[in-house]
Amino acid sequence: MLESALTHLECPECGRKFNADRVQNFCEDCRSPLLARYDLTRVAASVTRAQIAARPRGLWRWAELLPVRKEKFRLTLGEGDTPLLPAPRLGKTLKIKHLFIKDESPNPTGSFKARGLCVAVARALELGRREFVIPTAGNAGGALAFYAARGGAEAHVFMPKDAPRTNQEEVRAAGADLRLVDGLISDAARLAAKAARGKRWFDVSTFKEPYRAEGKKTMGLELAESFGWELPDVIIYPTGGGTGLVGMWKAFAELEALGWIGPKRPRMVTVQADGCAPVVRAFQSGAERTETWQNAHTLAAGLRVPNAFADRLILRALRESGGTALAVSDAEILEAQREMAQAEGLLACPEGAATLAGLRHLVKNGWVQPDETVILFNTGTGLKYI
Numbered sequence: 593m594l595e596s597a598l599t600h601l602e603c604p605e606c607g608r609k610f611n612a613d614r615v616q617n618f619c620e621d622c623r624s625p626l627l628a629r630y631d632l633t634r635v636a637a638s639v640t641r642a643q644i645a646a647r648p649r650g651l652w653r654w655a656e657l658l659p660v661r662k663e664k665f666r667l668t669l670g671e672g673d674t675p676l677l678p679a680p681r682l683g684k685t686l687k688i689k690h691l692f693i694k695d696e697s698p699n700p701t702g703s704f705k706a707r708g709l710c711v712a713v714a715r716a717l718e719l720g721r722r723e724f725v726i727p728t729a730g731n732a733g734g735a736l737a738f739y740a741a742r743g744g745a746e747a748h749v750f751m752p753k754d755a756p757r758t759n760q761e762e763v764r765a766a767g768a769d770l771r772l773v774d775g776l777i778s779d780a781a782r783l784a785a786k787a788a789r790g791k792r793w794f795d796v797s798t799f800k801e802p803y804r805a806e807g808k809k810t811m812g813l814e815l816a817e818s819f820g821w822e823l824p825d826v827i828i829y830p831t832g833g834g835t836g837l838v839g840m841w842k843a844f845a846e847l848e849a850l851g852w853i854g855p856k857r858p859r860m861v862t863v864q865a866d867g868c869a870p871v872v873r874a875f876q877s878g879a880e881r882t883e884t885w886q887n888a889h890t891l892a893a894g895l896r897v898p899n900a901f902a903d904r905l906i907l908r909a910l911r912e913s914g915g916t917a918l919a920v921s922d923a924e925i926l927e928a929q930r931e932m933a934q935a936e937g938l939l940a941c942p943e944g945a946a947t948l949a950g951l952r953h954l955v956k957n958g959w960v961q962p963d964e965t966v967i968l969f970n971t972g973t974g975l976k977y978i
């Protein structure tokens with residue numbers, strides 16, 4: 593039987609430890625996310641990379657490095673182990689020899705939100721919670737609705753009323769309680785918190801519980817494995833709440849502690865839309881925290897996040913990695929979406945297309961070199977936005 597090596601949760605700001613076998617949200621003192629910690633010495637002694645590679649496909653083959661203890665709680669709809677597609681034609685026009693797209697669109701519910709919600713819902717069910725609440729820009733609500741259905745649990749989803757129609761319909765289709773909100777994800781969060789008061793609804797907002805990041809961490813584990821345990825040079829990530837970026841950065845640290853990779857790290861790049869770029873602004877000004885972005889607007893719904901709860905962790909990962917942050921326009925996103933479809937046969941979501949638009953800038957200004965290995969993240973399917 594596969595055994596989780598989860599030991600405790602830790603606040604990255606004050607270092608305080610929290611019991612991982614009780615439901616936890618975040619560190620109230622620091623208003624910081626909690627990070628899951630594992631007994632990595634035990635993992636290194638009990639399993640090898642080759643054994644993990646030989647297991648059935650999917651995210652749970654990394655069970656030792658995930659928080660769910662009992663097999664029967666490991667919910668699945670077939671998430672993870674997504675393709676790493678070479679992009680030779682795009683690479684040629686950009687003069688990048690080794691360009692790849694990590695394509696998250698085959699995940700259940702059509703986006704990488706499946707990875708995070710799969711693990712968060714599974715662990716909460718294991719700890720006895722059966723009702724969930726989430727504020728969402730769109731895709732996270734869909735993923736929660738379906739994993740809740742899969743686990744026989746209840747979901748309450750608060751979503752801006754101008755979120756993509758597909759996101760609204762999928763939540764309804766899964767039988768979840770959909771509340772459409774006048775405003776942005778930040779307004780949805782306020783209303784969700786209010787509605788949850790006095791109820792046993794477990795809040796699975798981005799980084800307000802520790803395990804969505806653990807699910808998304810598996811993208812970093814898969815990348816390391818795909819490249820023969822030597823990480824690529826540059827990872828370009830469309831950043832909203834930053835779950836995937838922080839999750840992958842954490843994955844790399846765990847892999848090095850396990851002795852499965854060396855100290856080499858990719859430079860992590862945040863791409864945002866110029867109508868909502870709080871991380872880019874904070875990165876460029878040298879700030880440790882983001883400021884709430886006013887009048888956020890972009891067609892890339894997943895990037896319409898005016899304030900990231902994990903801002904400190906995102907900015908630290910970018911800086912420690914020698915990475916950068918940049919914003920692109922909606923027009924550039926649409927152009928990149930067409931290009932990706934026609935050059936490589938991939939209908940990317942606008943958020944995913946934004947990474948290609950970002951790369952174009954980074955090539956032009958010489959930040960990325962022709963012989964570097966570069967990963968673009970297509971975080972979901974473009975079909976959900978049609």
Ligand SMILES: *Cc1c(COP(=O)(O)O)cnc(C)c1O
Pocket residue numbers: 703704705731732798830831832833834835836837894895941943944971972
């Ligand atoms: C949520 C979302 C993002 C942003 O992801 P984070 O990990 O929260 O930064 C990007 N793309 C899509 C399609 C999304 O749904």
Ligand SMILES: [Zn+2]
Pocket residue numbers: 603604605606607608619620621622623624
């Ligand atoms: Zn703290």
